[in-house]
Amino acid sequence: MSVFVIGYYTILIAASCLAVYFERRRVFMLLFSLTLVSFVAGIIGGVGALRTITTLAAVLSLAAGVSYAFKEFLVQIARPGLARELRTAPLTAAFGMFVIFTYAIAGIFAPWIAPHGQAEVISTSFAPPDANMLLGADQLGRDIFSRIIYGARNTVGLALAATILAFVMGAFAGLLAAVKGGWFDQFMGRFADVIMSVPSLIFALLMLSIFGTNLFVIVVVVAVIYSPRVFRLTRAVAGNVVVMDYIEAAKLRGEGDWYLIRREILPNSTAPLVAEFGLEFCFVFLLIAGLSFLGLGIQPPTADWGSMVRENATLISFGDVTPLIPAAAIALLTVAVNFVVDWMLFRSSGLKG
Amino acid sequence: MSDIFKLVMKRLGLGLVTLLVVSILIFFAVELLPGDIAQAVLGQGATEETVATLRERMGLNDPAIVRYLDWLGGAVRGDFGVSLISGGSVGDAITQRFLNTLFLATYAAVIAVPFAIVLGVLVALMRDTLFDRAANILTLTSISSPEFFLGYVLILYLSVKTGWFPAISSLSAGMSFGELLERTFLPALTLVLVVTAHMMRMTRAAIINLLASPYIEMARLKGMPPWKVIVKHALPNAWAPIINVVALNLAYLITGVVLVEVVFVYPGIGQLLVDAVAKRDFPIVQACCLIFAATFILLNLAADVGSILTNPRLRHPK
Numbered sequence: 001m002s003v004f005v006i007g008y009y010t011i012l013i014a015a016s017c018l019a020v021y022f023e024r025r026r027v028f029m030l031l032f033s034l035t036l037v038s039f040v041a042g043i044i045g046g047v048g049a050l051r052t053i054t055t056l057a058a059v060l061s062l063a064a065g066v067s068y069a070f071k072e073f074l075v076q077i078a079r080p081g082l083a084r085e086l087r088t089a090p091l092t093a094a095f096g097m098f099v100i101f102t103y104a105i106a107g108i109f110a111p112w113i114a115p116h117g118q119a120e121v122i123s124t125s126f127a128p129p130d131a132n133m134l135l136g137a138d139q140l141g142r143d144i145f146s147r148i149i150y151g152a153r154n155t156v157g158l159a160l161a162a163t164i165l166a167f168v169m170g171a172f173a174g175l176l177a178a179v180k181g182g183w184f185d186q187f188m189g190r191f192a193d194v195i196m197s198v199p200s201l202i203f204a205l206l207m208l209s210i211f212g213t214n215l216f217v218i219v220v221v222v223a224v225i226y227s228p229r230v231f232r233l234t235r236a237v238a239g240n241v242v243v244m245d246y247i248e249a250a251k252l253r254g255e256g257d258w259y260l261i262r263r264e265i266l267p268n269s270t271a272p273l274v275a276e277f278g279l280e281f282c283f284v285f286l287l288i289a290g291l292s293f294l295g296l297g298i299q300p301p302t303a304d305w306g307s308m309v310r311e312n313a314t315l316i317s318f319g320d321v322t323p324l325i326p327a328a329a330i331a332l333l334t335v336a337v338n339f340v341v342d343w344m345l346f347r348s349s350g351l352k353g
Numbered sequence: 354m355s356d357i358f359k360l361v362m363k364r365l366g367l368g369l370v371t372l373l374v375v376s377i378l379i380f381f382a383v384e385l386l387p388g389d390i391a392q393a394v395l396g397q398g399a400t401e402e403t404v405a406t407l408r409e410r411m412g413l414n415d416p417a418i419v420r421y422l423d424w425l426g427g428a429v430r431g432d433f434g435v436s437l438i439s440g441g442s443v444g445d446a447i448t449q450r451f452l453n454t455l456f457l458a459t460y461a462a463v464i465a466v467p468f469a470i471v472l473g474v475l476v477a478l479m480r481d482t483l484f485d486r487a488a489n490i491l492t493l494t495s496i497s498s499p500e501f502f503l504g505y506v507l508i509l510y511l512s513v514k515t516g517w518f519p520a521i522s523s524l525s526a527g528m529s530f531g532e533l534l535e536r537t538f539l540p541a542l543t544l545v546l547v548v549t550a551h552m553m554r555m556t557r558a559a560i561i562n563l564l565a566s567p568y569i570e571m572a573r574l575k576g577m578p579p580w581k582v583i584v585k586h587a588l589p590n591a592w593a594p595i596i597n598v599v600a601l602n603l604a605y606l607i608t609g610v611v612l613v614e615v616v617f618v619y620p621g622i623g624q625l626l627v628d629a630v631a632k633r634d635f636p637i638v639q640a641c642c643l644i645f646a647a648t649f650i651l652l653n654l655a656a657d658v659g660s661i662l663t664n665p666r667l668r669h670p671k
Contacts (some may be wrong), residue, residue, distance in 0.1 A: 199646065287500055327498075
């Protein structure tokens with residue numbers, strides 16, 4: 001029994017008792033189930049397992065604290081209407097916004113934050129971390145930390161460009177199909193069906209094998225693959241708006257299609273579209289990460305998270321976690337966007353449960 | 354009975370048409386290649402004679418439509434032409450690997466399907482509890498992680514640090530079944546993690562949707578025990594969405610399998626496809642794409658047919 005173990009259980013049990021005393025049922029359930037789990041984990045895994053649990057709990061509470069503070073900060077600086085909405089946001093959504101904010105900062109100010117250039121060879125290959133290089137060097141002797149920072153700009157930027165293109169194409173076609181109807185609607189619908197009936201990664205591989213891998217091709221191919229999803233949603237949402245009386249009135253006034261789309265339909269269908277943008281970004285981001293992991297995305301020496309994992313994968317067989325950091329960065333951003341989207345969907349649909 | 358038959362046949366016909374259109378898409382996409390396949394294959398060192406010979410050998414002098422029908426006819430019989438790089442038959446290269454991939458996907462599905470459905474139903478019943486919240490966050494994280502991340506995490510913790518399972522699934526002929534299962538455990542587990550998360554969320558949504566309907570509330574109000582409400586009232590109606598969820602996620606396995614195979618150097622069709630894309634070996638790319646797309650379409654078809662068969666309401670479209 002080390003001091004750590006005694007302290008660990010004392011704190012947990014004392015906190016559980018306090019929670020019961022102040023009649024916080026959920027807090028008590030959480031703390032006490034954690035205590036019970038720790039008993040089992042401690043017997044099986046020893047002190048190491050307890051330390052892992054402590055670290056996890058600390059990280060979780062740190063994340064919760066940061067998200068709470070960030071949410072309050074946003075509430076303070078936002079306009080009154082927006083502030084009221086933000087106040088109701090769950091912690092997960094606040095956490096998501098904080099992560100997105102951090103990535104945006106890292107991406108925009110990459111050259112100033114990163115200590116070295118992304119293609120700069122400054123050391124021997126796979127050099128261990130030192131004061132100069134936070135995470136060590138990669139297979140060519142470039143600073144991994146700097147490359148991760150630059151990756152935020154390159155990988156996320158590429159995914160964002162592809163998402164925006166997919167969104168513009170899909171939404172435009174969807175709105176037009178809803179307004180025009182008839183054969184155009186039918187044709188676009190069938191076209192979307194065909195594209196969606198091929199798995200996206202397979203389709204992307206086919207296209208990239210034909211057109212080669214440069215940035216422009218990747219953006220266009222990925223946008224074409226994912227625009228049918230946007231098309232379907234926009235078509236469905238706009239389809240509900242088009243049958244409204246005020247659209248009929250606008251048509252009788254003699255307004256053109258473009259006016260209808262821009263002034264009548266679009267303002268009435270923004271909420272689901274914004275949420276869809278977030279979801280779409282996640283899909284696109286994961287697809288692009290997968291492609292660049294396969295060596296078919298952004299080409300070296302430009303830093304990119306997917307290819308960084310592949311290039312440094314040999315380090316994993318020596319028990320080093322560094323190659324997993326870019327992959328974790330991908331996962332973290334996707335989770336964050338999903339959290340925010342969840343909250344938006346909940347808000348716009350008023351769904352309960 | 355004939356009603357169901359007609360409906361199913363109609364859906365099958367539609368699936369066949371989709372498959373045909375997709376095969377056209379896959380074949381003619383290569384025609385979009387700037388320039389000529391022969392030129393692209395030979396690269397810059399090509400002389401006029403070599404290009405002409407290759408064109409002759411690949412039959413590029415025939416019109417595209419003739420070549421398409423040739424290709425499709427061959428593909429149906431399992432003959433996908435010859436590889437541009439090795440010169441060997443594509444069909445031979447694919448068969449064994451396709452079986453390997455099928456084995457991996459089945460392995461993952463056998464674990465994932467029961468596991469995910471049971472968990473999904475449990476989570477739906479315990480909704481808004483701490484367990485539900487935790488499951489929500491965990492599944493979301495699993496869905497949001499790229500497959501290669503999960504794969505490498507598993508390699509790091511279950512193979513490198515503990516040495517429980519082999520990190521690289523090298524298969525050889527004459528391995529016993531148990532050994533095979535052990536060798537392919539990590540790739541299968543990676544797929545299980547991804548698919549389970551998807552399937553759990555979809556099952557949860559389907560069940561919650563169902564539990565909100567008035568007839569379930571009625572059953573509850575008349576004092577039926579909860580397990581009976583689920584088994585006698587909810588489950589018969591839940592089959593259709595659950596079958597849908599399973600089939601859709603098996604289709605999802607197909608995409609996941611490509612990345613997982615590359616991570617674990619598994620000798621499957623996904624790995625073959627990725628190699629062929631890098632080398633621009635078009636016959637192999639086309640063949641693999643066709644196989645993947647066909648499996649995807651078939652599974653979606655199975656989902657639709659399954660829900661028609663289990664849901665009487667779908668048999669009488671308004």
